[in-house]
Amino acid sequence: MSLSVENVSKRFGRFAALDRVSLAAVDGEFLALLGPSGSGKTSLLRVLAGLSRPDEGRVLFGGEDFLRLSPRERRVGMVFQHYALFRHMTVADNVAFGLKVRPRRDRPPGTEIAARVKRLLALVQLEGLDKRYPAQLSGGQRQRVALARALAIEPRMLLLDEPFGALDAKVRRELRRWLRQIHDETGVTTVFVTHDQEEAMDLADRVVVLNAGRVEQIGRPAELQAAPATAFVFDFLGDSNRLPCKVVDGHAMFDGGFSAPALGPVRDAPHAVARFRPHEVDLAVEGGVPVTITHLSARGALIRAECQAEDGALFEVDLLRDATPGSLAAGAKVRLRPRRVFVFAEAAAT
Amino acid sequence: MRSVGLKRPASLGAFLLLAVAVAWLAVVIVLPLISVFAEALRKGVGEYLEAFRDPDAQAAIRLTLLVAGICVPLNAVFGLAAAWAVAKFDFRGKGFLLTLIDLPFSISPVISGLVWVLLFGANGWFGPALEAAGIRIIFTVSALVLATLLVTLPFVARELIPLMAEQGADEETAAVTLGAGGWTTFTRVTLPNVKWALLYGVLLCTARAMGEFGAVSVVSGHIRGKTNTMPLHVEVLYNEYDFVGAFAVASLLAGLALVTLALKTGLEWRYAGELSAGRRH
Numbered sequence: 001m002s003l004s005v006e007n008v009s010k011r012f013g014r015f016a017a018l019d020r021v022s023l024a025a026v027d028g029e030f031l032a033l034l035g036p037s038g039s040g041k042t043s044l045l046r047v048l049a050g051l052s053r054p055d056e057g058r059v060l061f062g063g064e065d066f067l068r069l070s071p072r073e074r075r076v077g078m079v080f081q082h083y084a085l086f087r088h089m090t091v092a093d094n095v096a097f098g099l100k101v102r103p104r105r106d107r108p109p110g111t112e113i114a115a116r117v118k119r120l121l122a123l124v125q126l127e128g129l130d131k132r133y134p135a136q137l138s139g140g141q142r143q144r145v146a147l148a149r150a151l152a153i154e155p156r157m158l159l160l161d162e163p164f165g166a167l168d169a170k171v172r173r174e175l176r177r178w179l180r181q182i183h184d185e186t187g188v189t190t191v192f193v194t195h196d197q198e199e200a201m202d203l204a205d206r207v208v209v210l211n212a213g214r215v216e217q218i219g220r221p222a223e224l225q226a227a228p229a230t231a232f233v234f235d236f237l238g239d240s241n242r243l244p245c246k247v248v249d250g251h252a253m254f255d256g257g258f259s260a261p262a263l264g265p266v267r268d269a270p271h272a273v274a275r276f277r278p279h280e281v282d283l284a285v286e287g288g289v290p291v292t293i294t295h296l297s298a299r300g301a302l303i304r305a306e307c308q309a310e311d312g313a314l315f316e317v318d319l320l321r322d323a324t325p326g327s328l329a330a331g332a333k334v335r336l337r338p339r340r341v342f343v344f345a346e347a348a349a350t
Numbered sequence: 351m352r353s354v355g356l357k358r359p360a361s362l363g364a365f366l367l368l369a370v371a372v373a374w375l376a377v378v379i380v381l382p383l384i385s386v387f388a389e390a391l392r393k394g395v396g397e398y399l400e401a402f403r404d405p406d407a408q409a410a411i412r413l414t415l416l417v418a419g420i421c422v423p424l425n426a427v428f429g430l431a432a433a434w435a436v437a438k439f440d441f442r443g444k445g446f447l448l449t450l451i452d453l454p455f456s457i458s459p460v461i462s463g464l465v466w467v468l469l470f471g472a473n474g475w476f477g478p479a480l481e482a483a484g485i486r487i488i489f490t491v492s493a494l495v496l497a498t499l500l501v502t503l504p505f506v507a508r509e510l511i512p513l514m515a516e517q518g519a520d521e522e523t524a525a526v527t528l529g530a531g532g533w534t535t536f537t538r539v540t541l542p543n544v545k546w547a548l549l550y551g552v553l554l555c556t557a558r559a560m561g562e563f564g565a566v567s568v569v570s571g572h573i574r575g576k577t578n579t580m581p582l583h584v585e586v587l588y589n590e591y592d593f594v595g596a597f598a599v600a601s602l603l604a605g606l607a608l609v610t611l612a613l614k615t616g617l618e619w620r621y622a623g624e625l626s627a628g629r630r631h
Contacts (some may be wrong), residue, residue, distance in 0.1 A: 051527070071527055072529035072530070072531070075529070077527070078527040080524060084525075085521075086525075086538075086539055088542045098528035098529055100531040101525075101529055101534050102529060149528065153528055268536060336516070
């Protein structure tokens with residue numbers, strides 16, 4: 001079922017956790033809420049779950065006014081960063097909880113509950129662990145139990161609050177792939193909160209970038225990469241270099257007499273800041289920012305060079321290992337030339 | 351059970367320190383405890399049992415059980431409610447509430463008794479009004495209950511607050527999103543997570559409720575067979591030079607304390623991880 005959030009605001013005293021947030025998800029969509037801590041992503045998730053009420057705005061789900069429903073009437077499954085498993089119950093009892101607490105008339109018979117628990121544990125690949133207690137499981141296993149528990153109530157929507165935040169990098173990647181697979185199998189509309197842009201880009205159909213309680217941009221991962229709407233989005237989605245420039249007719253002109261095509265909303269500006277990614281830089285013989293390489297580190301097929309200009313400004317550059325002369329070393333003086341840059345309105349620049 | 355890093359006492363100084371500690375314990379705790387039982391049994395088992403056939407002694411035992419039976423459940427419920435409020439919610443005046451809960455620990459039990467006299471006594475704030483309505487509180491069982499309630503108020507709450515604060519509200523939140531109502535969440539999630547700590551608090555509360563002397567002494571009026579609890583009855587008998595009777599009842603109290611201690615130690619040993627770390631008693 002489709003989700004629609006319209007102008008939702010939530011204040012805590014003078015602090016605006018959510019400031020007129022609007023977004024929509026179509027049926028079966030996987031939506032990521034991406035932002036730094038304090039950006040309002042968890043506040044929004046709690047509003048969707050019914051754990052807190054917004055001060056203003058509407059939330060519609062399948063055309064129904066969601067804010068008038070209690071958490072249990074909403075029937076959304078929620079997965080928490082720290083698992084929140086019931087520590088005194090076995091894995092099987094945890095998964096069955098949402099079914100067992102239903103009023104008698106809606107409660108499936110015991111045999112059916114047991115069968116469903118078995119099916120769910122198979123789905124999350126935890127067969128045979130049904131008698132264990134949460135304390136006897138690894139972090140990754142606990143989070144799978146939490147997901148099975150949330151899926152047991154056949155949720156109309158699945159909410160995940162930084163579910164992999166407490167796990168190590170390898171388990172994270174594994175669970176990420178697996179979560180996407182489960183989503184594709186169940187087809188339930190999913191909202192996923194994360195501060196990890198890689199995770200959001202990897203998992204989601206669309207990403208909502210949040211900053212200070214406001215929506216900065218909504219789009220498919222490729223769209224956000226190709227056309228970030230604000231400086232915040234550009235900076236949050238990857239490493240970013242900055243260089244002052246002026247913009248004339250869609251071209252960024254730099255001191256030193258070189259220029260680069262300027263993408264982004266600003267076409268003409270006397271004073272602006274050009275932003276560019278480390279991999280969109282060439283080493284030039286002449287025309288470019290003179291810098292000294294301070295450090296080189298190998299990153300698979302790339303070499304990351306940290307450089308410093310005479311005025312102290314720092315730059316990060318990714319060079320293809322195979323196309324880089326072996327003589328390049330820390331201390332070398334080179335010139336950096338961005339292939340293309342983004343220029344955003346200064347008010348939004350930080 | 352020996353802890354890592356500790357060794358057997360090797361030097362003479364260590365032995366001396368240990369000897370002093372053991373001797374001190376023997377003099378201050380073991381000896382008085384033995385003397386209670388020795389005094390009680392001095393004239394034989396027959397005389398000892400005879401002391402319990404005294405209707406006043408039986409009334410004192412019944413009264414003690416009655417007062418504890420009323421106070422412990424009430425303070426268990428209050429302790430749960432207070433710990434739940436403090437641990438699961440943020441609100442103004444939380445620090446003040448915590449201090450209030452601790453207050454009965456820090457004030458003298460005599461004061462805990464006296465405040466009720468000041469409130470409900472013949473010359474107290476509400477005394478005359480209650481008198482006119484034909485209600486008596488001071489020198490009745492009601493006063494004993496009130497005084498005991500005040501003295502034993504912190505025990506359950508103090509046991510539960512650190513544990514529940516450490517557990518946080520995550521599991522309750524999860525239960526709510528899974529469709530559980532408030533009561534179901536409480537009985538299936540909150541209560542099972544604190545059951546051993548709750549039992550531990552109830553034990554401490556019971557021991558204190560049965561053994562309290564100061565506060566009940568102020569409000570009791572010492573009416574034999576009516577408002578004398580076991581500790582008060584011991585005092586009365588002792589003042590009348592009925593040593594066997596006094597020590598017989600005292601031995602029963604001491605026995606209750608020993609049983610409580612044994613249960614408490616058993617709980618600590620078995621469920622150390624599920625009890626709160628912030629022990630005070």
